Amino acid sequence: FVPRRLLLNEKVRQTVKGDWRFPDDIRAQAAEIILADGSIRKTDAGPASSSPDNIPPQSPTTAMSQTGAAMAPLDHPWKLKRILYVESAPAEEAMHGMNEGFRAAGLVAGRDFILREASAQGDMAVLPALADATRSDGSELLIAFSTPTLETAVQKIKHIPIVFTFVADPVVAGAGRDDTHHLPNITGVYTLGPYTEMADLLVRYFPGYRSIGTLYSPAEDNSVHNKQLFTEAAEQRGLRVTPIPVNSPGELPDAAMALAAKPIDVIVQILDNQSSSGFTAIARAARRARKPLISFTESSVRQGAALALTMDYRQAGYDAALKAADIMRGKLPATIPFSKPTRIRLVVSADNAQVLGMTLPADLIGKADLRLGKTD
Template sequence: MPLGAVALAMAAMTPASAQEKSVAVLAIVEHPALDAVRDGVQAALKDAGYESGKNLKWQYQSAQGNTGTAAQIARKFVGDNPDAIVGIATPTAQAAVAATKTVPIVFSAVTDPVAAKLVPSWEPSHTNVTGVSDLLQLDKQIDLIRQVVPGAKRVGMVYSPGEANSVVVVKEMKDLLAKRGMSLVEASAPRSVDVSSAARSLVGKVDVIYTNTDNNVVSAYESLVKVGQDAKIPLVASDTDSVKRGAIAALGINYRDLGEQTGRMVVRILKGEKPGDIKPETSSKLELYVNPGAAEKQGVKLSDALIQSAAQVVK
């Protein structure tokens, strides 16, 4: 058999998984949690046999916290016509959904995809969109706040009003805290550079500061930690990586696992499933991280029981 015919025959026998696929990944900003999602997606693709440089065209870009940049990148990715676009965090997922009604989109690390208008409900969307949410039960977050600061009445929250997920959390926290005889004190930080001044505005008004997975806040968490230490205001987070950066405690999702869960969903699409037939998912695997050293610097002492129940104690 001529060499050309052999090559053609071998190509015909090549499994679908070995044929090159294209995945474009867009994140709103780079910080440890979102970076872990990105790496988890790539790891799940590799586990399924899709490897960058071999049979996978992998593109990744960060919008550096700018929604206008996110829209530009999303349009560029749509023009490349990949097999799937992964939008990490609400603003970038929204940018991708606004840019195409045909290219498959998988969102990740989006708190409330319905409120963000990415999908009409938690059922299969019958559109080009599905994904994985990092939605947390806020009752458990309030329980943690009370464990860290037992007498807390006034809970401060620094957040970006431009992030749909944060607006949803603020509204729900207000209602839940009120039922427990507590109150929420808001401080708006539209940009990462506003986080420090927003935190300082809470000094003297709150007993504790809680942060959700707001990307502007998480990307500038060290500036929040400085205020917490200077003013002796305890910081409780929902992003476990923030504990390594100076939060006292966090009950949150393992974002590497969330990325792998997202990646497995992308694999299903690469193998032929339609995103609109795949029900959006959440992660039920929560981990408690504590940082006794940060607690001391912020004027509180953690109970032995809380420390012993932690998946990780940051030294």
Template sequence: MKKIITVILSLSLLAALFAGCSKKDNEVVIGIGQFAEHGSLDNCREGFIAGLAEAGFKEGENLKVLYENAQADANMASQISKNFIAKKVDLICAIATPMAQSAFGAAKNTNIPVIFTAVTDPIKAELAKEDGTPNGNTTGTSDKLPVEKQLEMIRKILPEAKKIGIMYTTSEVNSLSAIEEYKAAAPGFGFEIIESGISTAADIPLAADNLLEKVDCINNLTDNTVVSALPIILDKAAKKNIPVFGSEVEQVKIGCLATMGLDYYDLGKQTGRMAAQVLKGEKKASDIKFEIIEEFAFYGNFAVAENLGITLPDDLVNNAKEMFDSIAE
């Protein structure tokens, strides 16, 4: 009797194991790895899933999504990528540069394609060659900042400003690339860039205090560690009546004065459409050049402007994609 029970239990465990590993007929399983948790990257993920849905891949029907967030930890990003490989997903979507680099490295000797998004400089991240072609079985979209448009906007809003502070993570390739571009373009608009490099989020409070003593305003990048701690910077800047400019719409919602930025939901949708081509077998990731979203728009926050005693120029407001009257919690 005991032997029969043992056999039944063993078979039940095996059945459960196979059920957990199996997938439905015609179902595609993808892994979405997101480096950090903040509004812009969340929008990117939601847009990516929407882009897949538009192309016919819908959750609960023919698509299964495995989602993991690295919480801005490079070691965790590496583990997430390895787990996706072990689960033999059909495709990995990697959101933000550190996650894309981890996924690319993990998938290098497999046939699993990696589609990245929110990567500022795919070439410097070694995901693509100088001509934009992939370095392997990977492609995706860049969130390269419109640096000159941003500087032009800041000059219009702050005609007397001279020094712009930028905080960035020294280990993030995308931030290093953006900093160099800002430093090169700033003199043409009469600005000097005062940079402050940090290693971890724990460095941000002190770095913010030091930076705010030296600058007329702060310009925020798409740096994942800094964005995750943006409320701390905004609080400190507000107490000194110093404006903080964002790099995309979600940062303006939570307290940045304005941005000439992109919509990360649209960026995600663009990436989802690219992934769909790969999943359908229409193209290989290794044959698709990475894409840069070209649509940038002005976003401003009237509540922040009022608190700072700043009047936003009419030409910017009248051509804004969206304006906000409050500061989101």
């Protein structure tokens, strides 16, 4: 007897003409999903992931909630709904962290919660329909991944708690004024990129890089906000940023080639959903032009960037799960502050740097939290 295994390929699906998507019930049965960036997501429907499953370092809020691991089962299995805007490697890291967080909180899938997933697969217009479905399908708690998803949930979901993660800035998304003054049914963990720290790194280790290029998505408020933050940090240090708008995933490869052809010293790709899911096109353009490439996710270095300063997305998912567990055990979202991971990791690849015509200083390599080899 050979057990059935369903495999889905998002990378190929995006080449299909028309507005065709994998139905949510089919996605839920998949053992593996090849994401748009070429990485592979192993789901609970398939064999256990071969990636390390260690619980990440704990933030102070994590340690406070850890007592849940010894608690009794919930009085009923909560119906959770997780909505994702687009698949990407950083989002996958947050999902793995969330699974670990639920386990650390003593919650068991099937006994304490039933998790259903839905994805807009990169189509902003689909998010309102997914939110409307959540209002009528009996969901008791919504988990919102990404800023566009949270923005939609803020407008449409008032009757159940919302826990967000993989969101750049919940204030920009309309979820509140600050970490403690927010909408009463919403809490979560945000992952605003370390833009000031990146500008400082460029000035210290790459003084010859004065002109910077980046792509951004005008349709994503988080992308526009991230562009503004990085531009301000760079200009305060005497650097110049040239942004190029990308209006759809189909435009990304050509926009990346155009950016790499400009008279800039380095590409520093800011964070947004579009660039995260299509980073391989950005890396390909940089390699062809031998243009230095820097970003803000570990996965981007695995896909060709020379280095990245990255928030801990796994920790973000982990902490968001603990907030959700607190809510399922009776705590009100209004009393749970927004938070963000406190750790910033430096990831480098000297091999990728060489391919890009870039030299990483030895002392910078020595400070790296993770050193990777050449991209396949």
